[in-house]
Amino acid sequence: MSMRTPIARVRGLGAAKSGTQHWWMQRLTAIALVPLTVWFVVSVIYLTGADYAHVRAWLASPLSAILMLLLIAATFYHLQLGLQVIIEDYVHGEAAKLGCIIGVKLASFALAVTAAFAVLKVAF
Amino acid sequence: MTTGNRPLSPHLQIYRWQWTMLLSITHRATGIALAVGALMLVCWLLALAGGADAFAAVNGFLASWFGRLLLFGWTWSLLYHFSNGIRHLFWDVGLGLELPSAQASAYAVVAVSLAGTLAVWIGGYMAAGALG
Numbered sequence: 001m002s003m004r005t006p007i008a009r010v011r012g013l014g015a016a017k018s019g020t021q022h023w024w025m026q027r028l029t030a031i032a033l034v035p036l037t038v039w040f041v042v043s044v045i046y047l048t049g050a051d052y053a054h055v056r057a058w059l060a061s062p063l064s065a066i067l068m069l070l071l072i073a074a075t076f077y078h079l080q081l082g083l084q085v086i087i088e089d090y091v092h093g094e095a096a097k098l099g100c101i102i103g104v105k106l107a108s109f110a111l112a113v114t115a116a117f118a119v120l121k122v123a124f
Numbered sequence: 125m126t127t128g129n130r131p132l133s134p135h136l137q138i139y140r141w142q143w144t145m146l147l148s149i150t151h152r153a154t155g156i157a158l159a160v161g162a163l164m165l166v167c168w169l170l171a172l173a174g175g176a177d178a179f180a181a182v183n184g185f186l187a188s189w190f191g192r193l194l195l196f197g198w199t200w201s202l203l204y205h206f207s208n209g210i211r212h213l214f215w216d217v218g219l220g221l222e223l224p225s226a227q228a229s230a231y232a233v234v235a236v237s238l239a240g241t242l243a244v245w246i247g248g249y250m251a252a253g254a255l256g
Contacts, residue, residue, distance in 0.1 A: 003130055027216060030209050037206050045244060049252025052176045059172060068169075075162055082155045111166050118169035 022081060029078035036071045056122055065123040069116055076112035080105050143230040151208045154201040161198040199244050204237035 002009070043064070047055055058064055087100045139145070164186075171182040185191045211229050214220050220229055 027213065030213060034206070034210065037202065041202070041244060045247040045251055047251075048248035049254070052172075052179045055172060055179070059169075072165075075165075079155075079159050079162055082152075083159060086152060086156065111163070115166045115169050118166070118173040121173040122169075 022084075026078065026081045029074045029081070032070070032074040033078060036067065036074060039067055040071055059119065059122045062123070065119055068119050072112050072115045072119070076108045076115075080108035083108075144226055147208060147230045147233060151205060151212075154205040154208075157197065157201040158205055161194075161201065164194070164198070196241070196245070200237055200241040203240040203244070204233065207233040207236045207240075 043058075047058060050058070059068065083104045084101050087097060087104065091097045091100050168182055168186075171178040186195060211220070211233055214229075220226060
């Protein structure tokens with residue numbers, strides 16, 4: 001006896017409703033964030049108490065700017081994947097669920113672009 | 125659509141609380157906290173790009189007692205999510221899935237995140253010259 005509904009059988013996507021793309025990208029961004037997080041935490045310790053000119057000079061250096069851009073990209077990609085799963089688990093009703101997921105994905109992308117713009121403005 | 129007569133697992137409250145479940149839900153909670161923290165990072169970067177006045181305003185908020193409380197929470201959340209995330213990556217390659225090792229790594233994640241938070245804050249105060 002199959003416990004799947006006829007529509008689920010026709011769609012053929014299983015319980016996850018998609019392939020492994022979501023899972024894979026969550027892991028890929030997690031792996032990227034391991035060294036980036038270490039760099040970020042060490043940088044924050046180093047910058048504690050530093051004045052404006054010092055912090056600006058730090059971010060303006062090519063290495064800091066590039067690593068910060070990578071951190072922003074990996075963080076916001078990882079963040080929207082994680083929040084999507086939480087919404088899928090706790091928000092019931094297709095309209096509310098879809099609305100929340102669209103909101104989170106668009107906001108994450110917009111925030112990542114905003115943060116990247118700020119980094120580039122300091123760097124150039 | 126036929127959805128009746130499907131077997132259901134017992135509801136969550138039925139199970140006795142264990143370290144492994146506590147760490148699992150905490151991973152999710154710290155993830156949400158860090159998503160809010162990412163907003164703070166965007167504000168901080170915008171302030172840095174905006175000029176000395178904007179930067180002083182954001183730094184002033186972060187240096188207040190409430191700002192420090194938030195930063196302390198985010199420090200622990202980040203180190204917890206980081207350590208437990210590495211635990212997840214080991215599981216993904218099939219390592220440490222047995223119950224005794226999953227429990228041992230749970231204790232390790234709690235210990236590392238707490239000790240790490242303390243180390244980061246001591247390091248920060250030392251960098252700022254507050255500890256001499």
